[in-house]
Amino acid sequence: MARLVYVTIVPHDPTLPRNVEAADNGHPVFRTIRTDYEQIRAGLAAARPDVIVMVSGDHFNQWFYNNIPTFAVGKGTKSSGPFPWERDVYGIGPYETSGDHHLGRYLLERGLEHHFDLAASDLYNLDHGFTVPLNFVRPEQDIPIVPLWANVLVPPLPPGQRYYDLGVVLRSIIEEYPRDLRVAVIATGHMTNSVGGPAMLRVTEEPVTEWDLRTWELFTNGRVKDLLSDCTWDKLYAQGNGTPGFMVHLVAWGVTGGKVPSWSDLTSSPVTFPNPFIEWDERRLNEGARN
Amino acid sequence: MSQLGLNSALWAIYTSGERAELLKTSPDALITEFELTETERRAVATLDLRALLQAGAHPFLMYKAVLRTSGPMTFEKLREYVKTLEGLQLRDIVT
Numbered sequence: 001m002a003r004l005v006y007v008t009i010v011p012h013d014p015t016l017p018r019n020v021e022a023a024d025n026g027h028p029v030f031r032t033i034r035t036d037y038e039q040i041r042a043g044l045a046a047a048r049p050d051v052i053v054m055v056s057g058d059h060f061n062q063w064f065y066n067n068i069p070t071f072a073v074g075k076g077t078k079s080s081g082p083f084p085w086e087r088d089v090y091g092i093g094p095y096e097t098s099g100d101h102h103l104g105r106y107l108l109e110r111g112l113e114h115h116f117d118l119a120a121s122d123l124y125n126l127d128h129g130f131t132v133p134l135n136f137v138r139p140e141q142d143i144p145i146v147p148l149w150a151n152v153l154v155p156p157l158p159p160g161q162r163y164y165d166l167g168v169v170l171r172s173i174i175e176e177y178p179r180d181l182r183v184a185v186i187a188t189g190h191m192t193n194s195v196g197g198p199a200m201l202r203v204t205e206e207p208v209t210e211w212d213l214r215t216w217e218l219f220t221n222g223r224v225k226d227l228l229s230d231c232t233w234d235k236l237y238a239q240g241n242g243t244p245g246f247m248v249h250l251v252a253w254g255v256t257g258g259k260v261p262s263w264s265d266l267t268s269s270p271v272t273f274p275n276p277f278i279e280w281d282e283r284r285l286n287e288g289a290r291n
Numbered sequence: 292m293s294q295l296g297l298n299s300a301l302w303a304i305y306t307s308g309e310r311a312e313l314l315k316t317s318p319d320a321l322i323t324e325f326e327l328t329e330t331e332r333r334a335v336a337t338l339d340l341r342a343l344l345q346a347g348a349h350p351f352l353m354y355k356a357v358l359r360t361s362g363p364m365t366f367e368k369l370r371e372y373v374k375t376l377e378g379l380q381l382r383d384i385v386t
Contacts, residue, residue, distance in 0.1 A: 065299070085307070198378075
């Protein structure tokens with residue numbers, strides 16, 4: 001049977017590659033972000049995963065208004081990106097690795113049995129939500145990626161409990177998978193975030209908000225029930241038009257059963273949105289009973 | 292009101308350098324491809340962010356279209372972008 005060996009939450013802001021690369025001459029927060037990505041890169045390497053299931057929102061690249069799946073799994077043999085127009089506007093680099101058709105198909109089939117009617121794709125590209133974190137934490141591009149898209153951008157969205165429940169089911173399916181594989185889960189979303197909306201520069205005056213601090217406190221202390229009721233599109237959207245991206249974190253949280261992380265850091269500064277870094281190592285994930 | 296038309300036009304500009312160029316050189320030719328009201332046509336043709344937000348365009352797509360047409364974002368450009376939206380609130384963006 002497969003074993004869950006690592007879960008992490010990392011940011012995917014497409015401006016981070018350029019800013020982290022120039023960190024030594026830029027704002028100090030980018031040196032902290034570089035160190036945090038290195039922490040996750042080392043943790044992921046130490047976990048020795050055979051495959052990574054990666055959860056992200058899409059940003060109008062793979063999906064558009066002709067087809068917006070709430071949750072979808074990629075079961076192709078190739079996982080690569082980003083899209084050419086993202087490379088144009090952000091100047092971000094490519095990422096190319098394989099998919100895992102067998103595991104993707106298993107997630108789809110078992111998800112259906114567990115009442116999660118996932119959409120599925122055999123032919124897809126990964127947008128910056130996937131490729132930016134992957135280039136930081138696994139630049140070797142040598143581990144198969146099974147993408148799991150969670151819509152966090154195009155309302156209506158289900159309530160946060162559904163994202164959490166998807167994580168719980170994902171954990172079960174991984175542990176039922178009849179192959180001797182070590183599986184890591186990477187999730188990437190947002191804390192407060194405004195891209196394109198009127199509050200886009202609020203971060204310059206309020207680098208971290210009361211919402212961020214309360215949410216981080218509850219999240220990193222495993223207080224699932226206290227937080228989930230506040231996770232709806234309307235409540236998160238009110239914190240910034242990109243803040244519903246927090247929903248992706250709930251999938252990772254469900255995978256861990258709401259466990260307290262092994263390590264975490266939340267960066268804040270007036271030059272970039274708050275960036276969350278969290279990891280749960282193999283021991284933490286597999287010790288004791290889950291919530 | 293045609294939020295789908297607005298978002299489709301913004302997406303076309305974001306994903307295509309040719310379309311972004313067409314917006315600059317011949318905006319009327321670009322906007323005929325999309326189902327828009329006359330007010331919305333003007334908003335797209337001039338990338339009037341204030342009008343676009345008020346008409347229900349997705350803020351993320353507005354920003355992407357600006358990224359494509361204005362080149363790499365600087366703090367000064369960002370300040371200008373936000374200034375045009377001053378006093379506005381987010382609205383329902385369900386299409």
